[in-house]
Amino acid sequence: MPESTARRTRTVRRIVPILLTLSIFAVILPRIPLSALTAALNDAQRGPFLALMVANALFYFAWDTLVLTTAVRWFHGPVQYRELLPVRAASYVVGFFNTNAGRGAMAAYLSRRLQAPFLELGSTVLFLVLTEYTQLVLWAMLGLLGFRPDVSRSLLAAGGLVAVFWLVVRWLLAPRGWSISRTFRLATPRRYVTIVLLRAPMFLVSLVLHYQAAHAFGIHIPFGQLFTFLPVIFMIAALPITVAHLGGTQAAWIFFFSQFAPAPRLLAFSLAAHVVFSATRALCGLLWLPAAYDDLVPRPAPALAATATIAGE
DSSP: OOHHHHHHHHHHHHHHHHHHHHHHHHHHGGGSOHHHHHHHHHHSOHHHHHHHHHHHHHHHHHHHHHHHHHHHHHHTOOOOHHHHHHHHHHHHHHHHHOHHHHHHHHHHHHHHHHTOOHHHHHHHHHHHHHHHHHHHHHHHHHHHHHHOGGGHHHHHHHHHHHHHHHHHHHHHHTTSOOGGGHHHHHOOHHHHHHHHHHTHHHHHHHHHHHHHHHHTTTOOOOHHHHHHHHHHHHHHHHSTTSGGGTTHHHHHHHHHHTTTSOHHHHHHHHHHHHHHHHHHHHHHHHHHHHHHHHHHSOOOOHHHHHHHHHHHO
C-alpha cells in the first residue's frame, strides 16, 4: 500500500470515531435540558452508586484476567494468574484511547513473556473478543426467551445468525495454516463452550450491580428488561467505533429504557456509570503499569547500551 494511501487510511480511522461520537451527542443533547441533566446528577445518591460501580469494575478486571489466564494456558503454555494482572490492567489504559491498540499491546506483552510469535497470541486475543460478543448475544437471547416471548421469531433468527457466524469464522480460519488462525484451529467445541460459560459471572455480577446502582439515580427498570437489553448495550460499548466508547452507550440506554425513566436521568446514569467504570480500570492500569512496562517496552541490550554510552562520550 502506498504511503499516501496508508496515511489517508489512518486519518480516516482517527476522524470517523470523533465524528460519530459528536453526531450521536448532537442528536441526544438538544432534546435534554442541561438543567435537568445537572439536577439528575445532583440528586443521585453518590455513595451507594460509587460503591456499586467501583465494585463492578474491580470484579470485571479480576475475572477478565482469569479468563485470559485460562485461554493462554490452553493454547500457549503455563502462566500464573498474577503474571497477567499487570498487562491486563495496562491494556485498559491503552484501550481507553484505542480499543484495538489495547488488544495489540496485550498480544505483544504475551508474545515477549511466553517467547511465542505475536500473531499466535493475537489469535488468542481475537478468540477471546469473539467469545465475548457471543456470550452477550446468548444472554440477550435468553432474556428474550424468558421475558419477551412475543419476539420468539426474532430470537430464533438471532440464534441462527450466531450459529452461522461461528460456522463462517471456523470455515475461514480453522483450516488455514496462518498464525492468526492458530487458536481457532486448536479450539475444540468444548473449549468454546467452556470459555463462554466462564464469562457468565462477569455479566451476572454486572447485571445485578447495574440494577441496584440505577436506583441511586431514581431509575427503576424491571429486572427482566435489564436482563434482556443490557447485553446489547455492552455489545455497543465494546465496539471500537466511538471516542472512549461514548455516545452509542448513552443512546442505547435512552432507546431501550425511556419508558421507565426520563431521558435526563438515563443519560446522567449512563454517563456516570461509564466514567466510573473506565476511570477505575484506568487507575488499576496506572497502578500496574510499572510492573508491565519492562515487558511492553523492553530495555536495550547491554551491548547496545554500552556502545551508545561510548559514542556519547
